[in-house]
Each structure stands twice: as C-alpha cells, then as structure tokens.
Amino acid sequence: EVKLEESGGGLVQPGMSVKLSCATSGFTFSDYWMEWVRQAPGKGLEWVAEIRNKANNYATYYGKSVKGRFTISRDDSKSIVYLQVNSIRSEDTGIYYCTRLSRNYVMDAWGQGASVTVSS
C-alpha cells in the first residue's frame, strides 16, 4: 500500500522558518518525482514545489509565490521528501500536502497533510 505521511507543521511566527517532512512507503521512492501542494483555509489547491529523481538530476522547480523562500529536497535512502520554508508569511498559512507524481504526470498519491499556521 502506498503511504505518504507529512510531519513538522504547527504554529510559526512570521519571518521564522519551518521544515516539513514527508515519509513514504509502499513504492520505489527513488523512481518518482515528488511534489508539495498547499491549500489555504477554505481555498483551492496551489502547486508549490517539485523535485525530480536521480535520473533527472534531482532538478527542482518552484511556484512563483514561493520561489526564493522554499527549498525542496529528498533523501532516497530514507524515502523522505522535505520542504524548508524560510521567511514565512501569513499567506503561507494552510495545509501542506506531499504528493507523488505518476508516470502520467498527475499527482496520484497524497499524504493527509501538515497544517502550518503563521501567527505571532
């Protein structure tokens, strides 16, 4: 069974940093591109970041609203993907989902989400 489980969310003060983790199991993690998608309270879904696999040189890509502040990384030996969020802002509040990108380039497996609340 494919599983993705996020951790590391919580209450964060504006301007501070937080690192989210996503532990995975049930599939060959190293083969897949991994994504982070977020959802502000009561809003829609926003793609945040992508990290490709070793065959694609671990290339990373970011959404316009987070570029320069967010860093995605992965540890294939542990089957974990990370999202480092720096200089956090109130508009970064939301649920952060870790997802797997299938061979069809759709996000076919999702974690349950990690909640991040930015407030002083």
Add this chain to the structure above:
Amino acid sequence: IQLTQSPSLLSASVGDRVTLSCKGSQNINNYLAWYQQKLGEAPKLLIYNTNSLQTGIPSRFSGSGSGTDYTLTISSLQPEDVATYFCYQYNNGYTFGSGTKLEIK
C-alpha cells in the same frame, strides 16, 4: 495556464446526472485531470488524461473534452459524491482550478 471551473456551487438530487465544467486560458492538449476532495480529507485522483478512470474509481465518473474545454460527468449522483471537485492541468506547469462544490438537494 489558468483554469476556470463552473459552477462554483452545484446542488443536485441523488440519481441526477451532473456535469462540471473546466475551461483553460490556453489549449491544454488533453493533459487534464479531476480530483475529488471531501471535507477534511486530501484530494483523490478520479480522472487523468481527460478521460482515463483512475483505478478503483466508480464507473459513474467520466471525463471528456479537448482544447480548452473539459467536463467531469457523474452519471448518477450518490450521497457519497458530496465533495469539492478540482480540475488540474499538466500541459504547461501544474495548475488547479478553483473548484466546484457539489451538494445534495
């Protein structure tokens, strides 16, 4: 590419045929998927490549479309279909629509 979903809210009766729309600001070349998100849950993939049903999804869900205009159809609405439905394009980057909230009348 921006995606516009309509309607934003849809109320229908059990057994109804329901149609949700998604329109792209540019040609999506059939790289269009649909997700279902129930309250408090993560999104679930229903349809990909416009009309391919994801494994385990009931056959009452179907997708169609081309170019900039795409549709998700539920042939016979069931109570468990209450959710928000998002379209998603992967032709050029990754973009989600704003969602259609589906309720039972």
